[in-house]
Amino acid sequence: MYYFDSFLVRSFAYFTIKDRLPQILTRVIDTLHRHKNEFFEEHGEKGIEAEKNTISILSKLRNELQTDKPLVPLDDKLPDVPLWNQYLEYQQNLLDGNEQPSWFQSPWLYVECYMYRRIHEALVHNPPIDDYDVFKEAKIESFFESQQAIIALCTYLQEHLKNIEDLDEKQLQEELFKLLQVSLWGNKCDLSISAGEDNSQKASPLKSLDNLKTLILVDDMESIWSLLINSKKRRTSIEVTRVDIVLDNAGYELITDLILADFLLSSKLVTEIHFHGKCIPWYVSDTTKQDFNWTIKQLQSANNRWMSRCGMNWEGSIKKGVLVYHDHIFWTLPHEFCSMAQVATDLYTELQKSHLIIFKGDLNYRKLTGDRKWEFTVPFHQALNKFHPAPLCSLRTLKSDVQVGLKPGQGEQFVTSEPDWMICGKYGVVQFDASL
């Protein structure tokens, strides 16, 4: 480990930038090669030309990355370009005069986000394939690889929870805890950490919960339960209880989030759910609006009756306005969340309407905590650095070396027995922050 301009450039970060990011770029180039005919059929010669140009831009990008070239401003005229280029200037100002931000010499969080935005820029510059999602194939494959687990969850929701009104409070709490854990462990299925290798859910999601419980390092599920049940008890017939879920990966993880949302609505713990997805293809498997709509349609047309019932119900909830999908450019900027109030005031104001914001996944956790090398025992509230639009919680499996809110010795216990405990995705947290 070494310090660089107050950012600790960490060994895992270096591995990611030097090895994993080029692998991801290579997969993207390979995907474009493999879809050449599709581009020709759809767009003729123009499609082939666009594919060729995009591949050469991405090959050049990969070389820049691998040879630690300076980071350059974006120029694809999309609305987020000024924010990206201001951020580059901010990074420039952190350095002394003659140095320039470069791939190895800039904060990991920034250069990784920057790479995904540069991939998008390469496509945007090459109509008519400018709206092509280079990760779509991987996300779809991951969905189909997780079919058994998805069927198990839809069956559980439709069969086991069909008489949800008859459940008493204790049973309701138990079901909430189960589905919070299913949503937490759904976060293991992320294609960025696997650099695109299959990372689908094979085991039955509900059967494995008990022996995974000990792997939850921070368990604030009780706090989430009391916030929701008290809000339900206090709520008059015309009032709203709103939960926002800041989504992470498409495929299996998105299903776990939809199942959790359905339970929250059907149990009347919550009256509306707001989902937040990404505006552009991001970190290989993150959910875009296209992924969200495709997933609902896919369920509806499934030949499994419980899957299609879920798909119909969820489309109905969207039509009724109790399930709302948002996407804001802030989620695909490099900024830490403590700057949201300044950088994306409209989004911060929107999130202030929520009673509970659930942040899914590791990248969101890194942005919540500013991706700093905090001491493990620093309180979560302190690491949030005044980011607090509403009570919030993180459901995150550990895939990068930042963790706060642990008890003394809880992190240190792994240093010898499991040195990669923070990056292997085996451990998780359900970490809650109540109020300012």
Ligand SMILES: O=P(O)(O)OC[C@@]1(O)O[C@H](CO)[C@@H](O)[C@@H]1O
């Ligand atoms: O946010 P997610 O999907 O849980 O994880 C994103 C991730 O795979 O990408 C980064 C490493 O490349 C890390 O933040 C993390 O490992």
Ligand SMILES: [Mn+2]
């Ligand atoms: Mn992700």
